[in-house]
Amino acid sequence: MNETPHYFKSTPVNIVGNNKLRTPQIEAYINIKEYFQENPTGEALVVLPTGTGKSGLISIAPFDVSDGRVLIITPGLITRDSIKKTQDALQDNFWVNYDIIFSIDNLPVLVEYESDVSDAHLKQSHIIFSNIHKLASSRATSLISRVPPDFFDMIIIDESHHAPAESWKKVLEYFSNAKKLHVTGTPYRGDNQELPGQKIHETSLSEVMRAKYVKLLRKETVNAHELYFTLPESPNKQLTLEEVLEFKEQEWIEKCVSLSKDCSLDVIDRSIEQFNSLKELSPTVPHKILAVGCSIKHAEDIAAWYKDKGMSVVIIHSNMSHEEQQETLMKIENHQCNVVVSVNMLMEGYDHRYLTILALFRPYRSINAFAQIIGRVLRVIPDNEIKAFEIDNNAVVIFHEQAGLNKMWDIFQKEVDRAKLQVSRDYDVHISDETYEKRKVELAEISSEGSYLSTQDSYLDDIDFNKLFEQKRKEIQEEISQVTARLPKNLDPIYLKAIEQAAEQKANKEIDEVLVSKRPAQARKELRKILTSKAQNLAADLLSDLGIDAKNNNLYNKFNRLLRITTETPNDGIIVIYINNKLYNKFGSVDSRDNATLQRSIGEIDLIIVELREMLKNAHH
Structure with missing residues (x-):
């Protein structure tokens, strides 16, 4: 057992x-x-x-x-x-x-x-x-x-x-x-x-970008030269891309481009330009380039080419011993480089928030592997370290136009486009005059003592556990200081430790009691917050996907018979009001929903979005 x-x-x-x-x-x-x-x-x-x-x-x-x-x-x-x-x-x-x-x-x-x-x-x-x-x-x-x-x-x-x-x-x-x-x-x-x-x-990635939990994301493709291919069987003949495509697969071309020194140098130059302009705008943030090669030998070449351009480079790959890897990771953490060249090592789990420029020198066939490497440059740099979010938390992915990565990138582009749309306010359910008239028959009268049912749920704001933790930690320190001030200076440290533990246990007991008693109320407050943000985020994603302008009002004619809206209500507002009305009809007012019903109504939003997607398929842009 x-x-x-x-x-x-x-x-x-x-x-x-x-x-x-x-x-x-x-x-x-x-x-x-x-x-x-x-x-x-x-x-x-x-x-x-x-x-x-x-x-x-x-x-x-x-x-x-x-x-x-x-x-x-x-x-x-x-x-x-x-x-x-x-x-x-x-x-x-x-x-x-x-x-x-x-x-x-x-x-x-x-x-x-x-x-x-x-x-x-x-x-x-x-x-x-x-x-x-x-x-x-x-x-x-x-x-x-x-x-x-x-x-x-x-x-x-x-x-x-x-x-x-x-x-x-x-x-x-x-x-x-x-x-x-x-x-x-x-x-x-x-x-x-x-x-x-x-x-x-x-x-979704768009939701966390919108909330600025991760960096913004953009891409730049490099296509600086007319491409010419020389085949081993005809070493003196140069072929154009169009000529090669007549008898070679696209994959072969993508591999050639990834391994070509000239194409790689174009990507290197562009990544260094980005790095330099970032350093100019924000000199105190230790931004770095992450460069990803096809193989260890290829990575060594990329590292040498970056060094030739005056960059400070470290390389990391799976053939290095654990000690060598740890030593390299320590150099990255201590900002002893501005370029990190990797093969497959940093594919999972390595998080260094100052990796901001991603230079790709290899094709990808797996969307998972591509997403993993994009994830390495998404970790956000804290506000207190940066010049501006749009400057320092704006990751850029750079690759050659012919490396075959545009298709992979399109998945991320969709999320980036969605993230640009923000529904900035909560649109509540409107109670019609008809409902108001019916209230005497169908709804209970509420006296002023019932003001706890306000849409703010204000009674939940009476405790902030983060502040409580901070306050209790201060109280412990003060109590220890007061007790020790009255004691002889050469007191045994074991005795001091016992005083500290007693003060901690007392505070811990008080906090635990409050935590347990307030748990359902805290959950309710959080569920309401999630309900609001989910409706806003999914409304923004839907409008972005369908190419409908969020701040236009061209959806008014489609919804004005269903909802109480005016010609001033923007499209994003109409969608959020529709969602909230559907939830109101199924689950009642937000105030009247218990925690389990709030949880169910959060899940219901996904189904409403599917329904809206069908309704809006043919909406005029």
Whole structure:
């Protein structure tokens, strides 16, 4: 049996309503919790774009969800290190820094799985994490050879479709009664493999760009020269692109372009121009170029060509030893270079927010691999470090026009176009005169004491847990200072530590009581926020996809018989009002919906958008 007490169910946490977390993280967490309440041995998938807080979501997902130990599986060492760093008490601990858990005494017990970890350590743990290779091998030292099938209550697999399917499937089959959660930043199914699990949450790239959680994104293609091809069988004859296309496949041309020195130099020159103009506009931000080659030899050539142009370059690839890789990553972190040349190493999990220019010197056949590499330049640089968001958080992807990447890019262009559209206000449901007249018959009269039912839900604003955490931490320090001021100077440090712990325990108890009592109210406030932003985001995406001007009012004639709108109501307002009216008709007013109904109405918006897409197919642009 699983001997670990239900740590994740008994530890009070500040998740829903925590203003240090991002809305997509909270929304995904709410969906995870709801799914596993209904499917305690189910398999779910959450899609959260790179840079939106995937490691953070993995860290909060077990709380109030798991009834026992949790296993976190990563595809490779860099992803493992990224999650380990988030959770390590000696690093910038996510749970404490983001006010998830008040006291470090309440942190979960973490174990990184190695073959020499003792059974006692495994049993004492709350979370065990490892890359996939150490879990499923047939060796006696692998994890599944050492623990029973009910050892874990929850298994979280990060980017499972980047590891061979049979490896993690073997682990999931062994722990078949556990809750199974897949988390990915790249949800594309174009690689002849199905994504695992039932998709219970997806945040689109356009939504997180709109919210400025990630960098803006644009592309530049280089096509500086007339291209001439020389074939080995006719070394003295130059052929144009059109001539070559008569007897060679497009793929052959794309490979030639990617490996050509002249074409590569065009991309290098353009990336350096971008870098220099960025440094001119924002000299204090350590922006960097990430250049991706086809092979190690090719990457070495690219590095040499950048060096010839006076750039400071590091190279990283899978043939380097772990120590060499760590040394190179340290150079990147310490800004001892302005160009990072990579082959396949940085494909997953490496996050350095100052990678802003992506230079591609290879063709891509897999949309997943392409999305992974785009994700490396999306991580946002904090406001306090930058000159302006539009300057420093504006990633650019540069490749040769003939490298065959435009088709891949189109998927991202759609998200970029959507992100430019913003619905800036909430359009509420209008109550008609007819409904107003009927109120005496159909609706209850509400006296002034009922003002809690206002659309603001103002009674929920009476507590901010982030401020409460801060205040209690100050109180602990003050209490310790006051007590120690009255004590002899040469007091035993053990005694001082006991005073500190007593003050912490007292504050912890107070906070835990408030957290538990306020949890439903916090959830309600968060669900209302999600409901509003989802209607706005999906309305903006819909209008962008259909090429309908959001601020025009040409949808008025189509909807004026259905809704109470005026000729002044813009198209985005009409769509949001339509969504809110449909929700009102099905679920009643927002004020009257309980938390479960609010959750259902958030899910209903997707269906309303499908219906609107049909209605607007033939709308005049």
